[in-house]
Amino acid sequence: DDPRRSFALDVVRRLQESGHRALWAGGCVRDLLIGLEPSDYDVATDAPPERVMQLFRRTVPVGINFGVVRVLGPRPAGEVEVATFRSDGAYLDGRRPETVAYSSPEEDASRRDFTINGMFLDPIRGDVIDFVGGRLDLQAGLLRAIGDPAARFAEDKLRLVRAVRFASRFGLRIEAETSRALGAMAPQVTVVAAERIAQELRKMLAHPSRAAAMRVLMEAGLVAEILPELVPLVGRPAGLVSRPGDDLWDHTLGVLDALPHDLSFPLGLAALLHESGTAAGGPGEPDAVDRVADRLKLANAERERASWLVRRHRDLREPGSLPTARLKRLLAEPGIGDLLTLHRADAVAAGDPADHVDDCERYLRDEPDGPIRPDPLLTGKELKQIGLPPGPAFKAWLDRAYDAQLEGKIADRDQAIAWVLRQSAPGIPPQ
Ligand code: ATP
Ligand code: MG
Numbered sequence: 001d002d003p004r005r006s007f008a009l010d011v012v013r014r015l016q017e018s019g020h021r022a023l024w025a026g027g028c029v030r031d032l033l034i035g036l037e038p039s040d041y042d043v044a045t046d047a048p049p050e051r052v053m054q055l056f057r058r059t060v061p062v063g064i065n066f067g068v069v070r071v072l073g074p075r076p077a078g079e080v081e082v083a084t085f086r087s088d089g090a091y092l093d094g095r096r097p098e099t100v101a102y103s104s105p106e107e108d109a110s111r112r113d114f115t116i117n118g119m120f121l122d123p124i125r126g127d128v129i130d131f132v133g134g135r136l137d138l139q140a141g142l143l144r145a146i147g148d149p150a151a152r153f154a155e156d157k158l159r160l161v162r163a164v165r166f167a168s169r170f171g172l173r174i175e176a177e178t179s180r181a182l183g184a185m186a187p188q189v190t191v192v193a194a195e196r197i198a199q200e201l202r203k204m205l206a207h208p209s210r211a212a213a214m215r216v217l218m219e220a221g222l223v224a225e226i227l228p229e230l231v232p233l234v235g236r237p238a239g240l241v242s243r244p245g246d247d248l249w250d251h252t253l254g255v256l257d258a259l260p261h262d263l264s265f266p267l268g269l270a271a272l273l274h275e276s277g278t279a280a281g282g283p284g285e286p287d288a289v290d291r292v293a294d295r296l297k298l299a300n301a302e303r304e305r306a307s308w309l310v311r312r313h314r315d316l317r318e319p320g321s322l323p324t325a326r327l328k329r330l331l332a333e334p335g336i337g338d339l340l341t342l343h344r345a346d347a348v349a350a351g352d353p354a355d356h357v358d359d360c361e362r363y364l365r366d367e368p369d370g371p372i373r374p375d376p377l378l379t380g381k382e383l384k385q386i387g388l389p390p391g392p393a394f395k396a397w398l399d400r401a402y403d404a405q406l407e408g409k410i411a412d413r414d415q416a417i418a419w420v421l422r423q424s425a426p427g428i429p430p431q
Helices: 003-017 027-034 049-055 105-110 134-140 149-155 158-169 176-191 194-206 210-219 228-233 248-258 265-273 276-280 288-296 300-316 324-331 336-350 355-366 380-386 392-406 413-423
Strands: 022-025 042-045 059-063 068-072 079-084 086-088 100-102 120-122 127-129
Touching: 003 022, 003 042, 003 049, 003 079, 022 027, 027 120, 027 134, 049 059, 049 068, 049 079, 086 105, 149 158, 149 176, 158 176, 158 194, 158 210, 194 210, 194 265, 194 288, 210 248, 228 248, 228 265, 228 276, 228 288, 248 265, 248 336, 265 288, 265 300, 265 336, 288 300, 300 324, 300 336, 324 336, 324 355, 324 392, 336 355, 380 392, 380 413, 392 413
Parallel strands: 042 079
Antiparallel strands: 022 042, 022 120, 059 068, 068 079, 086 100, 120 127
16 A cells, blocks of 8 residues: 555565564654554664665665665655664763664664654564553653653753654653653753754644644743743733733644644744744844744745744734735735735634635635736836936835725826826925
């Protein structure tokens, strides 16, 4: 059925027939036990990487220091990562081990982060190999670090964020000792590279459990380190924009919950930060999106789209507050789909009707007046003909004439010229 699954099975069979121990490992085993479709299959084996590269025709040594070889399958079966059983040496920098050594399945399980991620499955014999109690924890709904939680978080501080991601994604409680260590060590998450934190945030926002993830992230004290812009939302009355009794943080979580299951990262980020500009204080301060984008080293396109969404969202908040011309210009922007989605989620979270979003979407569907963004009827050429000297006033005239065109006040080039002449003597900028 699933070609990736059958390719991952082929890889295990080939290794086993060549005399090796080979098992599915980690996330795919967890997903199969929960009854979810794994996003990818990882194989763990006692064959060293050189041997794996001999046994399969198309391979890429992706992490040769860690004994990881990517085996490429026939399309569209994709690829499988084959890793040699290993134990990790000392972690000196709070990020990665200094050395690794090839070892046994049991030791390989114990270097993994959480019990639910530490299991193996032999797909030929059909048995689960569980040295760490992952199956019991799954049944009990618990996320538990393998071994001593404080020591495991100290080794690799990214695990602090991973704990939140896995707990929220699978609806697990964080086991007491793991939770205590998480809370105590949260401030140390700052040693993790910005890109790795951003990658975790992306995954959390991409998943429908995103509101739960942000709630647990806040409770664990990680928001204060990663996204301090959100902290002032807690306890801050939300007033008219939300349900009675909600603070701005409750409201923000409500908006995340009201978003559709699939969304772009900039939309998720904009929803998360849409109230932060107001909570952070005065005008002139850098936008919350900009501060987050700098800290997490986000791509420029992501930053720009997210801050556009937050800014325009404020414009659109008052139904009917935008003049027709500005609304039409907005509806022609490339991000309008995400903007309306954000706007609808905001209305739903506040318990308000989303009539104006319906209106905009209907308008976009039906386009009653032809293209939303027609070519301008008035250009610099006409202004020169009228005798307007080129200069800063030019652009203001063109903008205003274009608004008049979008509002239906002028319908052709002659009317546009007449309109300019009527408005004021040339040379005097429009107010
Ligand atoms: P996802 O569905 O997000 O890919 P996953 O469990 O497959 O979840 P990966 O990051 O792909 O997560 O890692 C694969 C496996 O490698 C994990 O299940 C875990 O056993 C181990 N692992 C990954 N990152 C770490 C880490 N930082 N510390 C310890 N073990 C880890
Ligand atoms: Mg994975």
